[in-house]
Amino acid sequence: MPTPPNTFGPVKDRRKRAPVKRITVSPEARKAYEDEMKERERRERELTRFLPDEMKTRR
Numbered sequence: 001m002p003t004p005p006n007t008f009g010p011v012k013d014r015r016k017r018a019p020v021k022r023i024t025v026s027p028e029a030r031k032a033y034e035d036e037m038k039e040r041e042r043r044e045r046e047l048t049r050f051l052p053d054e055m056k057t058r059r
Helices: 027-049 053-058
Strands: none
């Protein structure tokens, strides 16, 4: 005797997916971006070191 189909399966997502834009970045641009992010994180760490404790949690 075959088993009945699963009629109570997961609900499909009815929202339309947004189109995705894909870009390619040159290795030089990627390296420059990574360096900029590292520099920004370093500056952020240096600045938060001198803030009072109550200001650190509010940022």
